[in-house]
Amino acid sequence: MSRSAPILALVSVAVLAVAGCNESQAPAARGEAGRPVLAQRVVAENRHPERRFVGTIRPRVESDLGFRVQGKVARRLVNVGDVVAAGQPLATLDEIDLTLQTEQAEAERRAATVAVAQADADLRRTMTLAGQGWAATSVVDRQKAATEEARSRLMRAERALSLARNAASYAVLSADADGVITATSVEPGQVVAPGQAAIRLARTVEREAVVAVPEALVGRARAGGASVSLWSNPGVRYAARLRELAPAADSATRTYLARFTLPEADGAVQLGMTATVTLTADSAERVVRVPLPALFNQGSGSAVWTVDDAGQLVLRPVTVAAYEAQDALVSDGLQDGERIVRLGVQKLDAGQRVRVVEALDF
Known part of the structure; x- marks a missing residue:
């Protein structure tokens, strides 16, 4: 028993020495590996993206074309999808009634022309008689009035004839511009009112x-x-x-x-x-989008931790242009492609060596 006690004491001292060496080497190994951090590379982008x-x-x-006079549709000359040119006929009305109205207006104009000629002749004769003393002044005045009335009736008949001819021309519905037919709402035999939508034309x-x-x-x-x-x-x-x-x-x-x-x-x-x-947007301002947990602020302004390929940390002051729901828009302080720490920024120190365990593109 006396001999084994010193031997056991020496063994115990050796074991403690080896354990102390291992413990002194473990922190050094852990220090060389660095603290693991989650980082990402930032990308500059427009503040107002497309x-x-x-x-x-x-x-x-795109307008609805319609006839300007009432009548019965005789023909529809186009279908939906047809490409038409300006002035091209699209549909026509039955022209019988319109032709009769034009003939009536022409007859009224001829009658008015004859009435004017007769009134002029009567006025000349009356003026001659008045010059010879055979006609009173009142008779001359009445004849002048009759002549003016006849001329006014002739003018009215000419205007009525022009309107009748215009109405006859309105029997043909034409395209007012180059375009394509997008809808039709009339068919042959249908009676339409003035201004009723008949054909829809889209200008091209x-x-x-x-x-x-x-x-x-x-x-x-x-x-x-x-x-x-x-x-x-x-x-x-x-x-x-x-x-x-x-x-x-x-x-x-x-x-x-x-x-x-x-x-x-x-x-x-x-x-x-x-x-x-x-x-x-008109503005060409470029910003870097970083997550809100990446911001570090100890009362002197916003900053972020940047980490290089060697694992060295640098606290970089930044200017925040705006805050969003999950991100901050940094307008100054970061360059495109730099790597920043995303989480746990409050537990880091300047100059501390870290180990990036995950790098995300953002």
Whole structure:
């Protein structure tokens, strides 16, 4: 027993020494590995990014054409989808009644012409008699009045004849501009009233994109730029200009109807096509979007921890332009592509070595 006691004491001392060495080496190893942090690379972007909306290509002017006189439709010369030119006949009325009205007006004008000739002759004879003393002044005055009345009736007959001829010409409904037929509401044999919608014509001279804009972007729609691309050819963009914005929101969708004209539209832009309207802001301000937990503030302003490839931390002061629900928009202090710490920023110290366990693109 006396011999084994010193041996056990020496073994115990050796074990404690080895344990002490291991414990002294463990912190060094942990210090070299660094504290694990979650980081991400930031990307600079426009503060007001582009916003896209689905719209429809519509004509700027689409009007309902109708006959200017009453009558029975004799023929309809076009169908929906037909492309027509200005002055092309679209439909006609039965012209029998209109022809009779024109003939009546011509007869009345001939009668009025004869009455004027007779009144002029009577006035000349009366004036001759008055010069010889055989006619009283009152007779001369009455004959002058009769002559003026006859001339007025002739003028009225001529105007009535012009109106009758115009009415006869209105029996043919013609296109008032180049366009395409989008609707027809009359058929042969139907009796129509003056001004009744008969054929709808969409002019193809100017086309526009119609979209519903939410109220939060009404200001951008007014002041910003816009472009339009077709779903059938998304690679081509057409410059657009706001022409009309509804003064009140739709009661159901709470959006504002906006019409963007397409001055550079070509033949590929057809009526009824689906389009994408892109709204851009005039401001070219660039910001970096960082999550709110990445901000560090000890009373001297906002800052973020940046970490390099070697794992070194640097506290970088930043300027926050705006706060959103989950992110902050940094306008100054960060460069595109830098890596920042996302979480646990309040537990870090300057100069501390860290180990990035996950890097996310943002």
